[in-house]
Amino acid sequence: MTDSIDVLDRDGRRCVNCDTALTADRDPDASVWDPGERHSGAEMVTVCADCAALLDGATPAWRDRLAGDPAAGGMGFLRTVTKTQGSVVADIAALATETTGGLDDDDGRREYRDGRRRSALGLAVVDRHLAAAGVDRSALDPLGTDPSADEYAVSEPVLADTDLDRATVEAFETVLNTATALQRQLRTVLGLVETAVSVEGRCHVCLESILGTEACPSCGTAVRDADQWRDDTGELDTAGLYRAITSHLETASETTTQLTDQAASLADRLAV
Ligand SMILES: [Zn+2]
Numbered sequence: 001m002t003d004s005i006d007v008l009d010r011d012g013r014r015c016v017n018c019d020t021a022l023t024a025d026r027d028p029d030a031s032v033w034d035p036g037e038r039h040s041g042a043e044m045v046t047v048c049a050d051c052a053a054l055l056d057g058a059t060p061a062w063r064d065r066l067a068g069d070p071a072a073g074g075m076g077f078l079r080t081v082t083k084t085q086g087s088v089v090a091d092i093a094a095l096a097t098e099t100t101g102g103l104d105d106d107d108g109r110r111e112y113r114d115g116r117r118r119s120a121l122g123l124a125v126v127d128r129h130l131a132a133a134g135v136d137r138s139a140l141d142p143l144g145t146d147p148s149a150d151e152y153a154v155s156e157p158v159l160a161d162t163d164l165d166r167a168t169v170e171a172f173e174t175v176l177n178t179a180t181a182l183q184r185q186l187r188t189v190l191g192l193v194e195t196a197v198s199v200e201g202r203c204h205v206c207l208e209s210i211l212g213t214e215a216c217p218s219c220g221t222a223v224r225d226a227d228q229w230r231d232d233t234g235e236l237d238t239a240g241l242y243r244a245i246t247s248h249l250e251t252a253s254e255t256t257t258q259l260t261d262q263a264a265s266l267a268d269r270l271a272v
C-alpha cells in the first residue's frame with residue numbers, strides 16, 4: 001500500500017500530464033490517478049484538478065468553446081492532443097531503448113517506471129480528448145478494435161454542426177483518424193515492451209521479480225502472457241520480440257510524421 005502523499009512528493013507535487021503545480025489545499029487522494037486501482041505507487045501518478053476531472057469524464061475546455069468559437073475550440077483540441085501524444089511517442093521510444101538495453105541499474109529502472117506511468121497517463125488523457133471529439137469508444141478500447149483497421153468510425157462529428165467549411169471539417173476528421181490509429185500503435189509498442197520486461201522475470205509495472213508467480217507479489221499486477229513468443233519447445237523468441245518492438249515503433253514514428261503534416265494543414269485552415 002502506498003500513501004498518496006508519497007506519490008505527490010515523488011512527482012514534485014506537479015501534474016505529471018500538464019505540469020501544473022498542485023494547490024496547497026488540494027486533497028492528496030483526489031490528486032492521484034490510480035489506473036489499476038491496486039493502490040501501488042508504481043502505477044499511481046499525480047494529476048491536477050483539471051486533468052483528474054477529464055480522466056473522470058468531464059468535458060474538455062476546448063469542447064465547450066466549440067459552440068461559440070469553433071475555430072478556437074478546434075485549435076484547442078489540436079494543440080492539446082498533438083502535445084500530449086508527442087510526449088507519449090517520445091516516452092515510449094525511450095522505454096523501448098531502455099528495455100532492449102536491459103534494465104540493469106537503478107537509474108534505468110527508475111526511468112522505466114516513470115516513463116511507463118507518464119505514457120499510461122498520456123494515452124488515457126488523449127483517449128478522453130478523442131472521445132470528446134466524437135471518436136467511437138470501441139476504437140479507443142485496446143481490446144475492442146480490429147488491429148488491421150486503419151479507419152475508425154467518428155460517430156458524432158463535433159465540427160459538422162458548426163459554420164466551419166466542409167474541407168476544414170474533413171481535415172479535422174482526418175486528424176482524428178490518424179490520432180486514433182497512433183493511440184493503437186503506441187499501445188501495441190508499450191504492450192510489447194512490457195512483455196519484454198516480463199520475459200526477463202520482472203513485473204512490467206514495478207520491476208520486482210515475478211519468477212514463478214501469476215501476479216506480481218509486490219504490486220499485484222497480473223504477469224503478462226508471453227506464450228505468443230514461445231516456439232513449440234517452449235523456447236522464447238526474444239530476438240523476434242525485439243524485432244517486433246522495433247518494427248511497430250517505426251510504424252508509430254511514420255504515423256507521427258503523417259499526423260504532424262495533417263495537424264499543420266488543419267491548423268492553417270482553422271487560423272484563417
Ligand atoms: Zn494537469
Ligand SMILES: [Zn+2]
Nearest residue numbers: 203206216219
Ligand atoms: Zn509489480
